[in-house]
Amino acid sequence: MDSYDIVVIGGGPAGMAAAVAAREEGVEKILLIERDRELGGILQQCIHNGFGLHHFKEDLTGPEFSERYIRRMEELEIPCKLDTTVLEITAGREILYINAREGVTKISAGAIILAMGCRERSRGAVNIPGSRPAGVFTAGTAQRLINMEGYMVGRRIMMLGTGDIGLIMARRLTLEGAKVIAVLARKPYPGGLMRNVAQCLYDYDIPLMLRHTIVAIQGKDRVTGVLVADTDENSRPIPGSERLYECDTVILSVGLIPENELSLSAGVQLDPHTGGPVVDEFRQTSVAGIFACGNVVHVHDLVDFVVEESEIAGRGAAGFVLGRGEAEGAETSGTPIDLLPGEGLKYVVPQRMRGFNGEERLDLFLRVSRVYGRSAIEVRHDGDTVKRLKRLRMNPGEMERVRLNRSAIEKLTGSNLIVEAVEVDG
Amino acid sequence: MSGIDREIICIVCPTGCRIQVSGPDTEHLEVSGNECKRGEEYALKEITDPRRTLITTVQIDHGTLRRLPVRTNREIPKQSIFPCMEVINRVRVEAPVEVGQVLVADILGTGADVVATRSMARDGAGGLPTADTRSRAG
Numbered sequence: 001m002d003s004y005d006i007v008v009i010g011g012g013p014a015g016m017a018a019a020v021a022a023r024e025e026g027v028e029k030i031l032l033i034e035r036d037r038e039l040g041g042i043l044q045q046c047i048h049n050g051f052g053l054h055h056f057k058e059d060l061t062g063p064e065f066s067e068r069y070i071r072r073m074e075e076l077e078i079p080c081k082l083d084t085t086v087l088e089i090t091a092g093r094e095i096l097y098i099n100a101r102e103g104v105t106k107i108s109a110g111a112i113i114l115a116m117g118c119r120e121r122s123r124g125a126v127n128i129p130g131s132r133p134a135g136v137f138t139a140g141t142a143q144r145l146i147n148m149e150g151y152m153v154g155r156r157i158m159m160l161g162t163g164d165i166g167l168i169m170a171r172r173l174t175l176e177g178a179k180v181i182a183v184l185a186r187k188p189y190p191g192g193l194m195r196n197v198a199q200c201l202y203d204y205d206i207p208l209m210l211r212h213t214i215v216a217i218q219g220k221d222r223v224t225g226v227l228v229a230d231t232d233e234n235s236r237p238i239p240g241s242e243r244l245y246e247c248d249t250v251i252l253s254v255g256l257i258p259e260n261e262l263s264l265s266a267g268v269q270l271d272p273h274t275g276g277p278v279v280d281e282f283r284q285t286s287v288a289g290i291f292a293c294g295n296v297v298h299v300h301d302l303v304d305f306v307v308e309e310s311e312i313a314g315r316g317a318a319g320f321v322l323g324r325g326e327a328e329g330a331e332t333s334g335t336p337i338d339l340l341p342g343e344g345l346k347y348v349v350p351q352r353m354r355g356f357n358g359e360e361r362l363d364l365f366l367r368v369s370r371v372y373g374r375s376a377i378e379v380r381h382d383g384d385t386v387k388r389l390k391r392l393r394m395n396p397g398e399m400e401r402v403r404l405n406r407s408a409i410e411k412l413t414g415s416n417l418i419v420e421a422v423e424v425d426g
Numbered sequence: 427m428s429g430i431d432r433e434i435i436c437i438v439c440p441t442g443c444r445i446q447v448s449g450p451d452t453e454h455l456e457v458s459g460n461e462c463k464r465g466e467e468y469a470l471k472e473i474t475d476p477r478r479t480l481i482t483t484v485q486i487d488h489g490t491l492r493r494l495p496v497r498t499n500r501e502i503p504k505q506s507i508f509p510c511m512e513v514i515n516r517v518r519v520e521a522p523v524e525v526g527q528v529l530v531a532d533i534l535g536t537g538a539d540v541v542a543t544r545s546m547a548r549d550g551a552g553g554l555p556t557a558d559t560r561s562r563a564g
Contacts, residue, residue: 037490047495047543048481053439061481063495063544067525147483150492175482175511194442198435203478203504302440398440 005029005321007095007109009086009262012041014294015115016069017307021314022113023076027321031107032073032080033097039073039080040066041117043303045144048168050195054304065303089266091287110321113313114263114277114285114292118256118299120165123217126254128160130216135223139165139253143172152176154249158226159183160214164192164301166253171200173251181245182207184214184228186235189371191255191397193301213237214250223248256299266290273347274298280336280352281362282316283309291317298349298365301399305365337417342380344368344421346396353409353417362409364402366419371395374424377402381409381417394421430455434472436465445469477501480510481543484529489521489546496529498538506536514540521548 005027008015011034019032038044043051046062053059056068073080084099093109120138137145137153143165145151157178159166162185170180183201188210190197201208209228215237216227225246229237258276260268269278269286276297277285283293293313294306337353346367353362366377372394379387379402386408394400402419409417429450436443441461447469449455455473457466471477479501483493496517502510510533517529523542530540 044544047483047497049479049497050440059479061495061497061543064525067544146493147495148491148493150483150485172482175507193440194435194444195437195440198442199437199478202435 001094001106001108003029003108003110004031005110006031006113006317007107007111008032008113008115009089009095010034010041010115010117010294010296011036011039011080011082012115012117012294013043013066013069013303014117014296014306014310015041015113016066016073017310018113018115018291018293018314018317019078020069020072020076021311022318023078025315025318025322027318030078031109032078033084033086033095034080034082035085037083039070039082042140045140045147046165046168047147048172051303054302055307062303086262089262089290091266091290093289109289111289111291111317112266113317114260114268114290114296115294115310115313116259116262116296118258118295121252121255121257123252125257126160126252128214128217130227131219133217133219133221133223135219135249136217137249137251139163139169139251142169142251146172146176152178153251154178154223154247156181156247157249157251158214158228158245158247159251159253161185161253161255162190162192162197162208163253163255164196166251167192167196167200169251169253170206171204174204174206178249180204180206181247182209182212184212185210186213186231187211189395189397191253193397211235215242217250218244223250226250256295258296258299260296263290263292263296268292271347271351273341274349276349278351279349280354281312281350282319282354283313283350284316284320289317289320291320298347301397305399309365335413337412337415339364339417339419341366342418342420344370344372345419348419360406362404362406364404364419366400366402367396367398368394368400368421369396372421372423376422376424378420378422379404379417380420381412382415386412386417390424430473432473433459434469436460436468438462438464438468447473476504478504478507480507480514480538480540482511482514484514484517484519484540486519486521486523486546488548489523490549491546494519494523494546495543496540497543498533498536499541500538502533502536502538506534510534510536510540521546 008019043062043066051065086097088096142153215229218225227242230241277292291313293310346369348366377389431448445459481497486494525545527542528539
C-alpha cells in the first residue's frame with residue numbers, strides 16, 4: 001500500500017491552496033486527488049470577475065484565479081490524480097479511491113485534508129410541488145452547461161432564490177439572449193451580496209421580487225409556467241395570493257450544502273449549524289490527523305477567504321505530520337474550549353480552540369441569522385466580554401470576521417466562549 | 427431640472443456600500459456613504475460614464491471544452507455591452523489557447539481587447555497541460 005505524508009481530497013481552490021501551503025512548510029510526499037478531468041473545481045465555471053481582490057490584489061475571473069493556483073501546483077511539483085474518485089476514508093487515515101487506470105486502490109496518509117467543497121440544494125431539497133417536466137435546473141448546473149459545455153438552458157426563465165450564483169446566472173442568461181422574468185426571494189432581503197444585486201439585476205432591469213416563492217411548477221414534458229405566491233413573515237406562502245407566470249425554465253439558487261459523505265465515513269463530527277466538520281483553529285476535525293477547509297467546512301462568500309482558511313489547514317496538517325506538536329490531536333492537547341453560536345448567530349468557525357500555536361491572533365468567521373442595523377458582535381466567557389466588535393450593518397448573506405488577540409484569551413480555561421450579535425442603540 | 431439625487435450600490439468590492447450622490451449637475455456632486463476612496467470614484471463615474479467589464483464565452487474548436495471563457499481587459503461603456511456581445515458571439519477560435527491571448531483587438535473602438543481567461547489544450551491532449559503530466563505523475 002502506497003503511503004503519503006498528506007493526501008488532499010478535492011482539487012478546487014481549497015485543496016490546491018492547502019496542498020501548496022503544506023509543501024511550502026516543507027512536507028515532501030503530498031498527493032491531491034480530484035474527480036474531474038482537470039484542477040480548478042467550481043471556479044472553472046465561474047467565468048465572472050470579482051475573485052482575488054484580497055489574495056492577489058487583482059480583479060480576476062474564476063478561471064484566471066484557478067489557473068494561477070494550477071501553475072503554482074506545477075512549480076511545486078505536487079502530484080495529482082485526476083479523474084479519480086475517493087470512495088471512502090477511515091479514521092486510521094486510509095483512503096480508498098477508484099479510477100480507470102488503477103481500478104480500486106487503497107493508500108494511507110499521515111494526514112488527510114478534506115476539501116470536497118459543497119453541493120447545491122435541488123428541487124427535492126426545497127420541496128416544490130407540481131409536475132416533473134424538463135427545464136428545472138440548479139443555478140450551478142445551468143452555469144456549467146452554458147459556460148463550459150455550450151448548451152443554452154432556456155428562453156423564458158423564472159429564478160427562485162437569490163444566492164450569488166443565481167444572481168450571476170440571471171445576468172449571464174440575459175447576456176445570452178434569454179428573458180429572466182424575475183428573481184424571487186422568499187425572505188425580505190436577498191441572500192447574495194448587494195454588489196451582485198446591483199451589477200447583475202439592476203444593471204439589466206431584472207425584477208427582484210422579495211417575499212415571493214414558487215408554490216407549483218407546471219408542464220408535462222417541459223416547464224410551461226410556475227405559480228408564484230407572496231410569503232408571510234415566516235417566509236411561508238400566503239394562500240390565495242398565487243399568480244401564474246408563463247416560462248420554459250425554472251432555475252433554483254436556494255443554497256449550498258457542504259459535501260461531507262466522506263467525512264462521515266471516517267467518523268468526523270459535523271456541526272449542525274454549518275453542515276460541515278467541527279474544526280479547531282488549525283482546521284483539524286474531531287478525528288486526529290484529518291483536517292478540513294473551504295466550503296466543505298462552511299459555505300464561504302469569497303474564494304479569497306477559502307484560500308486563507310485552506311492555508312491554515314495546510315500549515316496545520318504540515319505541523320501534524322512534521323511532528324511539531326501544535327496540532328497533534330485531541331488526546332495530546334490540553335482541554336479545548338468550545339466556541340458556541342449564541343443569540344443572533346447562525347454559526348461560528350472554528351468551533352473549538354486548543355491553544356494559539358504561537359500566532360498572535362485568531363480569526364473567527366461567523367454568520368448572523370437575521371439582518372442587523374447598528375449592532376455589535378460580542379465574544380463572552382463566563383459572563384465577561386472578551387471582545388466586542390461594532391458593526392453598522394450585518395446580514396446573513398455576508399460572512400463576518402472577528403479577530404481575537406492572543407492576550408485576550410490565552411489565559412481562559414474551562415467554560416466555553418459564546419459569540420453573540422446584539423443591537424446597539426443610537 | 428431638479429438635479430441629481432441617487433443612491434448607488436458600489437460594486438468595487440464585496441462590501442457593497444450604499445453611496446448617496448447628489449448635486450445640481452454633474453459638475454457639482456457630493457458623495458457620501460462610501461467606506462473608501464474607490465467608492466467615491468466609482469459613484470462619480472457611475473453618474474457621468476458608467477462602465478463594466480464584459481465577461482462571456484466564445485466557441486472553441488478542438489478544445490477540451492466547447493466554450494472558452496473570455497473578458498474585456500478593461501471596462502467598456504455600459505451601452506456597448508449588447509453591441510459587443512453581437513461581435514463576440516460571431517468569434518470562433520481554434521485550440522490550443524493560452525490565458526491572456528487576445529481574441530478581438532479594440533472591440534468596437536472601445537479600446538478594450540477581448541482576451542481568453544484560461545488556457546485550453548487541444549482535445550485528446552488531456553485537458554490543461556498540467557492535467558496530463560499530473561495524471562502520469564500519479
